[in-house]
Amino acid sequence: MSSSEDGGRAKRKAKAASLVPSRNRLPISNERKNIIAAVQKARALVIVGETGSGKTTQLPQFLFECGLAKKGMIAITQPRRVAASSIARRVAEEMGVKLGNEVGYSVRFDDKTTQSTKIKYMTDGMLLRELLSDKLLSKYSVIILDEAHERTLRTDVLFGMVKAIQKVRSDLKIIVMSATLDAARFAEYFDGAETLYIPGRQFPVRVYNAIERQEDYVDAALVATFQIHVDEDPGDILVFLTGQEEIETVEKLLKEHMHELPPNASQLLICPLFASQPAAQQQKVFAPAPPNTRKVILSTNVAETSITISGIRYIVDTGMAKVRAFNPKLGIESLAVVPISKASALQRLGRAGREAPGVCYRLYTEDGFSSLANVSEPEILRCNLANVLLTLKASGVENIMEFDFLDRPPRASLIRALEHLFALRALNSKGELTPEGHKMAGFPVDPSLAKVLIHSKALNCTAEVISIISMLSVETVFFSPHDKREAANEAKRKFVSHDGDHITLLNVMRGYQAVSGDKDWCIQNYINGRAIKNAMDIRNQLASFCEQGGISPTASAGSEVEPILQCFLQGFFQNIASLQMDGSYQTFSGKQVCHIHPSSVLFQKRMPLIMYHELVQTSRQYVRNVSSISLPWLQNTGSHYFNAANSSA
């Protein structure tokens, strides 16, 4: 071994030793013996503990130390990738090992594990994907479903899968961890599993509520941030907002008003955090602020659970979150900003008080808090199920209707999702997985997009398809400031295709690639540099995924447009609408009246027939990301679906 490796190891050990006292002070440390005894005895266990008590970082280490990883790895699932990667990093530090050795993580497109990995933090989605190739999860001896109270769709599905696996594998241990007291539900599901409570939190967090209702929570968040900065002791601030656009608005406003701060105030460093950012950008929020600088993290609820961001002393909680819902009867997604639940508010508060006492400013009144629902509605009851049902089918679950769900999704949602998979030919008329469905399940995107990717090989347009999919995966790349709207529109005209948004997005990506991602080009063209960089990152990942799947990512249709739109139609033939006399549109399936969204390049254009990426309900029913298509193209797509639909009508 080289001396530099020796040096690295010594440094890691020294760092680990320095963390021991604070680890020993965590509430969970007192329970170490009880927990180990309970895990050794039981096959399933529920552990409930307050935020910051040490569940996520310490429990896997306890199990590792008592030898439970000898016969297989310990998996710990997290709803979000930023949590999986940052916690693995911390635990590697605590154990004095290199990340990827004994402790690793696996999130979509990023796997930091090796043959020596024993403790593996992963997103719930990744563990579901592993089921495709290892139906009994035979690599694992313990599966810990963390943050179970969040009730994400994928964790909920994992509940059913691990319970079924345990019937075959009596050696598998299952631990459910939750921060809320509604644990009885989980214990009952696992046939009366024992529940352990870990009392206490580490440091107190003082709560201040707004005295009166705030009309504009964005404005209130801005004021609160500046007030903390001017009046309060050093310490970083974490502000909870609802989405990327809102975060960028607040970032801009904070920067604009910074010069009004008193001359002796320290600097502000603003760090945005949201789900569609690339991993490297998300990691930036964990870097300590430079001297004499206060860090302000503007985050969606991705920072709500699991993570510890060192330095955070102040929380600003707007009390709102953006939630997606799905109407299975109409096939409409809606996106609404709604009040959070009490459980979410406690999680938000719990991001402080982890290394020192903290303060949480709630921008809603005490009565407002009392009126919040106790917990958020489980995602499985309100979302589109096509993606997970395809994964379940590909993991060997034959009868979805009889699957042991913790909370059974509405029948209409299940049927809608199965019909959608049948329409895409992922399932045959008996509901069995087809070879194409199997292939589709292998792609880490929604089934419709997987279908488009697979079909791009035959139509020789994979390069264009992955560009468009990556652009559709981020929030808009067009930057349109209020005071420069005309100039921004003028800049956008260069990219506009009369075929619609898909090709327009492709033109932007082509322009960006031609200048190798030049920042000045983005500024001149009113393109959001951060958003298009994210899209580029996703594009690279999709390209390597296609390569692995035997699809050349460089196959190009050149200047031809038709093959590209026809290719999208293979996955989106259910998303078609025709022009009505009054200028509105009507969808083919569902006969819904809708309008082209103002952000579309086809807004106010009267196209006889359109294909849309999504139908959303906001102030009215809008279709977004729209292209003009021609009727004969439909003959090559989904005719079995239309025939079945007509005959049943």
Ligand SMILES: Nc1ncnc2c1ncn2[C@@H]1O[C@H](COP(=O)(O)OP(=O)(O)OP(=O)(O)O)[C@@H](O)[C@H]1O
């Ligand atoms: N990256 C980090 N930097 C500094 N301290 C950390 C870090 N990660 C964890 N800690 C310390 O370990 C404590 C326990 O964290 P852990 O994530 O295990 O808690 P938890 O009980 O799972 O809480 P939650 O469910 O709220 O995430 C934190 O409160 C903090 O004191």
